[in-house]
Amino acid sequence: xxxxxxxxxxAALARKLDGLPxxxxxxxxxxxxxxxxxxxxxxxxxxxxxxxxxxxLVVDTYENRTLYSTWQISLDRIQQQxxxxxxxxxxxxxxxxxxxWYELLRAGYTERLPWLHTLVEDLPTFVKAMxxxxxxxxxxxxxxxxSNTESGGYRIHHCVHSWTIHVLNKQWDDSLxxxxxxxxxxxxxxxxxxxxxxxxxxxxxxxxxxxxxxSKVDAGDPFVAENLHGIANLLSDQDKKTxxxxxxxxxxxxxxxxxxxxxxxxxxxxNNVGNLYxxxxxxxxAEKMYLxxxxxxxxxxxxxxTSTLRTINNLGILYTDQGxxxxxxxMYLxxxxxxxxxxxxxxTSTLxxxxNLAVLYSYQGKIExAEKMYLxxxxxxxxxxxxxxTSTLxxVxxxxxLCTDAGRTEEARAMLDRAVNGYQHAEGNxxxxxxxxxxxxxxxxxxxxxxxxE
Numbered sequence: 001x002x003x004x005x006x007x008x009x010x011a012a013l014a015r016k017l018d019g020l021p022x023x024x025x026x027x028x029x030x031x032x033x034x035x036x037x038x039x040x041x042x043x044x045x046x047x048x049x050x051x052x053x054x055x056x057l058v059v060d061t062y063e064n065r066t067l068y069s070t071w072q073i074s075l076d077r078i079q080q081q082x083x084x085x086x087x088x089x090x091x092x093x094x095x096x097x098x099x100x101w102y103e104l105l106r107a108g109y110t111e112r113l114p115w116l117h118t119l120v121e122d123l124p125t126f127v128k129a130m131x132x133x134x135x136x137x138x139x140x141x142x143x144x145x146x147s148n149t150e151s152g153g154y155r156i157h158h159c160v161h162s163w164t165i166h167v168l169n170k171q172w173d174d175s176l177x178x179x180x181x182x183x184x185x186x187x188x189x190x191x192x193x194x195x196x197x198x199x200x201x202x203x204x205x206x207x208x209x210x211x212x213x214x215s216k217v218d219a220g221d222p223f224v225a226e227n228l229h230g231i232a233n234l235l236s237d238q239d240k241k242t243x244x245x246x247x248x249x250x251x252x253x254x255x256x257x258x259x260x261x262x263x264x265x266x267x268x269x270x271n272n273v274g275n276l277y278x279x280x281x282x283x284x285x286a287e288k289m290y291l292x293x294x295x296x297x298x299x300x301x302x303x304x305x306t307s308t309l310r311t312i313n314n315l316g317i318l319y320t321d322q323g324x325x326x327x328x329x330x331m332y333l334x335x336x337x338x339x340x341x342x343x344x345x346x347x348t349s350t351l352x353x354x355x356n357l358a359v360l361y362s363y364q365g366k367i368e369x370a371e372k373m374y375l376x377x378x379x380x381x382x383x384x385x386x387x388x389x390t391s392t393l394x395x396v397x398x399x400x401x402l403c404t405d406a407g408r409t410e411e412a413r414a415m416l417d418r419a420v421n422g423y424q425h426a427e428g429n430x431x432x433x434x435x436x437x438x439x440x441x442x443x444x445x446x447x448x449x450x451x452x453x454e
Contacts (some may be wrong), residue, residue, distance in 0.1 A: 003208055003276075005238070008182060010256030013186035021032060026178055028263060029337050029345070033185070051425070053104070057232065062168050071138065071160065072164055072167075072338055073139070073289075074136040074138060075089070075168075077136070078132055078133065078136055080206075080299035082129055082130060082132050082368075083115070084115060084118065084119050084125070084128075084129040084134050085129040085130075085132045086131050087115050087116075087119070088119060088130070088133070089133060089138065089139075089164055089168065090168045090169055090173075090176070090214050091176055091179070092156060092161065092162060092164050092179075093161065093164040093165040093168065093169045094173075094176050094177050094179070094180035094209070094210075094213070095180055095183075095206050095209055096205040096206045096208070096209045097155060097156050097157070097158050097160070097161035098142070098153070098155045099142055099153035099154075099155060099202055099205070099250065100153055100154050100155070100206075101150060101151055101152065101154070101202070102120065102123055102126045102127075102151045103149075103150045103151060103182070103187070104183055104187050104202075104203070105119070105120050105126070105183055106120040107182075107183050107187040108179045108180070108182040108183030108186060109179060109182040109186075109223060109314045110179070112175055112179075113175060113176075116179065121355055123151065129260075130154050133153070135155075138156060138160055139154050139155070139156050139160075140154065140155050140156070141153075141154055142154055142155045148300050150199070153202070159285075172216060174216075174217075174218070175215055177216065177217055178217065178218075178221065178223075178224055180206070180209075180210060181210050181217060181224055181227050181228065181231070182208075182223060182227050183229075184203055184206045184207050184210055184227070184231055184234075185226070185227025185228060185229070185230035185231050186227060186230065187199065187203060188200070188203060188230040188231065188233060188234045191233075191237070192348070195235075195236055195427060196320060197428055199425055200234055200237060200238060201207040201238075203234055204234060204235070204238045204240070207231045207234050207240075207243075208235075210231060210241070211231075211235075211243050211246065211247060214228075214247065214250060215245065218254075219251060219253060219254025219257075220254050220257040220258055221252045221254070221258070222254075222255075222258040222259065225251050225252060225254030225255045225258055225265075226251075226255075226265060228247050228248075228250055228254065229248070229251040229255075229265075229268065229269050229272070231247050232244045232245075232247035232248040232251055232269075232272065232276075233272065236248075236272070236275070236276055237246060239339040241276065241279065241280055243286070244276055245273075245276055245280075248269060248276060249273070250268065251269050252266065252269045255269055261296075262296045262299065262309070264297075264300060264301070266296075267292075267293045267296040267297055267300070268293075268307070270289050270292050270293040270296070271290065271293040271310065271314065273289050273312050274286045274287075274288075274289030274293060274311075274314060274318075275314060277289060278314070278317070278318050278321070283318060283321065283322055287315070287318060290314055290315045290318065291309045291315075294308065294311045294315065296314065297311060304338050304341065304342065306338070306339070306343070306349070307344050308338075309334075309335045309338040309339055309342070309349070310349070312331050312334055312335045312338070312354050313331065313332065313335040313349075315327075315331045315354060316328045316329075316331030316332040316335060316353075316357075316360075317356060318328075319331060320356070320359065320360050320363070325360060325363065326365055328360050329357070329360055332353055332356055332357040332360060333357070335353045336350065336353045336354065336357065339353055345380070346383065346384060347384075348380075348381075348384055348385070348391070350380070351376075351377045351380040351381055351391075352377075352391070353382065354376055354377040354380070355373070355374065355377040355391075355394070355395055355398070357373050358370045358371075358372075358374040358377060358398065359398060361373060362398070362401070362402055362405070367402065367405070367406050370402055371399070371402060374395055374398055374399045375399070377395050378392065378395045378396065378399065380397055381449065387422075388422055388425070388426065389426075390423075390428070390430070392422075393418075393422040393423055393426065393433075396418050396419045396422070397415070397416065397419040397433065397436070397437055399415045399417030400412050400413075400414075400416035400418075400419060400437065400440065401440065403415060404416075404440055404443075404444065409444055412440070412444060413441065413444055413445075416437045416440055416441050416444075417441065418435045419437050420434055420438060420441070421434070423437070429443070
């Protein structure tokens with residue numbers, strides 16, 4: 001509607017809103033969408049303010065009271081038009097305020113929430129509910145975060161998000177919290193997925209929001225426990241180790257309660273807690289977890305099951321880091337035999353173990369054996385993952401280091417140059433690897449180490 005600058009109600013509304021930009025913007029969107037007079041909107045605001053004063057809410061500042069009253073008017077109007085939009089806004093408090101998108105919500109368990117099942121049944125229904133919230137100025141589009149396979153997201157101002165937490169959700173809603181955990185946990189991409197970091201980056205803020213209310217969620221629910229495992233994997237991959245440890249421990253307690261200490265899903269979490277401890281340098285704790293997982297897996301599935309072999313390979317890595325070379329070699333050879341039998345020479349798990357064994361032989365000074373293993377791993381990675389994959393580049397770097405130690409300068413330069421060029425164009429942060437290669441190249445060329453970016 002057209003608003004006259006001389007309308008006395010306009011000045012009165014601006015005074016009521018105390019000139020707050022966010023409140024003025026929301027009121028402007030409301031006037032445009034609802035097509036009512038400023039005077040009518042002013043009366044609605046005053047009524048909403050009085051109701052807020054009567055509600056049993058602790059609203060800390062005059063500014064927040066002003067904003068809450070303004071948003072409540074819009075919410076009342078939205079409720080008359082689309083109940084899904086109101087429910088969606090209430091759900092948002094269990095997610096981050098940034099980048100909420102269709103495929104994320106569709107990944108969650110909606111069986112206990114019929115309205116949510118309706119909301120995510122198809123993309124047009126979801127977009128319609130979001131568009132109404134956008135029209136009233138409560139939500140904004142975030143289309144820059146769209147990918148080739150998933151739609152763009154939506155965001156709300158952190159003040160609006162705070163309102164959804166403290167006003168729209170005055171009472172804890174266990175079903176919505178569990179849904180949020182399921183949506184995030186189910187949408188965590190497999191580490192073997194092509195370019196998993198794209199989805200990981202979008203998910204991590206929602207995982208951190210789940211972490212904030214973790215203590216209130218019943219991890220004894222089997223589905224919750226398994227989804228927490230996925231969230232912990234995500235946090236660990238994104239180098240959020242402290243948060244990952246907290247979530248892993250809660251997932252482990254939940255799985256032990258739901259399925260028992262020897263269930264395969266429980267042992268998967270035990271193994272991953274071992275991985276986390278190993279990354280943190282807690283080698284004794286890591287070894288305890290790995291050995292517990294190994295005993296359980298051998299008992300449940302036998303010594304040649306691929307899940308058993310993964311834990312055996314992890315023990316080999318841990319023993320290598322500890323300098324226990326004989327124990328490490330025993331683990332690697334056992335894992336290698338198992339992977340070859342289960343999946344063949346060219347499977348990536350076989351190649352990973354080959355590369356690990358080559359690293360060990362290199363440490364032991366077994367240059368010829370190490371080189372044979374590296375070359376076999378490199379050929380396999382190039383065929384399976386391509387010449388520019390980080391696994392391929394890691395092996396190229398390892399070969400460059402081996403050639404350097406063997407005094408084969410030209411071969412070392414070629415390998416290290418290839419690794420640097422590859423890492424510089426690869427997705428993710430590879431500054432440490434680039435720097436390591438550059439230091440070795442500088443030593444080979446007898447010159448100063450370049451600064452990163454040169």
